[in-house]
Amino acid sequence: MTWDGGFYVQLHLLAAVVVAALGAYTARNRETPGTLSLALLLFATSGWAVGYALRLSSPVGLKLLLSQVTFAFIVAVPLCWFVFCLQYTGYRQLVPRNVLLTLVVVSVGFALAGLTNSVHSLVWQSFEIHPSRTFAFHVEEYGPLYGVYLAYSYTLMLGGAALILRMLVGQGNDHLHRGQAFGLLVAVAIPFLANVVYFLGLTEPGFDPTAMAVLASGGALWLSVFRYRLLTLTPATRDVTRDEFIDRMTDPVVAVNGRRQVVDANPAALTLFGRSRQATVGRSLERIASELNALVDRHIPDVTGQQVYTQYVDGVHRTYDVGVEPLSLHRDVATGQLVTFHDVTTRRQREEHLRVLHRLLRHNLRNDLNIIVGHARDLHDGDDSVPTTTRTEVIERTASQLVSQADKLGRVVHGIDVEHHETVDVAESVAEAVDEVRETTDADISVTIDQHAQVAAGPLLRLAVTELVENAVVHNDAADPTVDVHVGPVGDDPTAVAIRVTDNGPGISKYEVDALHLGEEAPLEHTTGVGLWVATWTARRYGGELSFDVDDGTTVTVVLPRLANE
Structure with a gap:
């Protein structure tokens, strides 16, 4: 083999070795998104540089064959670059899988067209030797298919660069990701501009500096890899980690746009709303949770203060402290709001x-x-x-x-x-509570069981019934106090059971009812005892409701959800 102009050949081989070594190192970090496609990109670029070096130094008869083989490496470069950019930036979802498959098929088609060029001459129609001051270059006359490939490759190269630019502009990035991105853009810009210079005819006839420019690109990539940790801290990894973290949070998180439409919600938020993702994302917050929407409306930026939102979640009354923060993509321009919930039940x-x-x-x-x-x-x-x-x-x-x-x-x-719940037979628990009160009073206490039901509860349930019956006796000023305890259905609702305690006493005061609903008492006024509070806590603890009806006495009703597997 005759090594004419050995400096240029050796420079290309040096570039090939540098890039191949970086490709091998990259391939060892396959767990990071994009590293496999980056490794393939580097190996393809190395093959391109080796092929060009061999083509420069080979006999005339081998130049066309080497051009055909090298073209296969050249075709792989823009495809690998574009796929890498999708994976690196985390924008993989922007391009459907079938589109990527089409790009692969098109690239393979171009490579096969180059290898079979001697049959159809669609890629190269002819080439001739052009003497230079140092050695002979071969000047190619390209066929119509090469122009199509050139447009295709430029589109992929610029598309990948656009993805990185979008990432830089559209997200807050730290110095590591900014350094990575600038290094990648420089690495792709150098050979791209060299290729443009070649096709504009600004170099010696037949001399393509693109492969040689790869050496400078390799330097930029080495900087990105070893100084800015390209292979371990990619934006895609950061975004996946962030998304995974938010999805696994037990606290609900909701993002809304400027029109107060839900653009994203984590699983905890979907559970809070009792809706599927399809029924939540894209819907108005007003339609999903009108009280929450009103709360967000009342939010005053930069003013410290808790906002409270209450909701039944999985049959349990829960209370949340709500935070509202503005969302901005860049330049501090607000594009929506982030609503976070902290369960303080x-x-x-x-x-x-x-x-x-x-x-x-x-x-x-x-x-x-x-x-x-x-x-x-x-x-x-x-x-x-x-x-x-x-x-x-x-x-x-x-x-x-x-x-x-x-x-x-x-x-x-x-x-x-006692935090855990167990299966409790309501009728049995009520009967035991009434028996306990009967031991301490001569009042007429009757029990009617119209429905046998099981609920998920604990010791508070029996205690609550005992307190309600005892209150109905103790605070009853009638000559013949009577108390009726009834266990029965809640209208036509098969999912709930009601415990009703009715007495013929004076009736509960409005103040006591208001105090129970508000969860607090005025300093100079107090409810008559702990019994009604126990009943209130029981209803909340076990996912039920407590209500009062005052008419010729008082009826206190505790509604609890029945077990679904009864």
């Missing part, structure tokens, strides 16, 4: 429990203790305005009430602390 329930129990200890128990202390002091001082037996009876009765209250508080705290 447990925290708020605990706060409510503490407030009520604290009030009971501070107010009710303090009053009872004051009674005991007062009578004990009078006995000590010898005050005989009230018979001693009466005072001791009051002390004993009040102390017994304190013991009963302490026992009740212990049961309440235990019921609150």
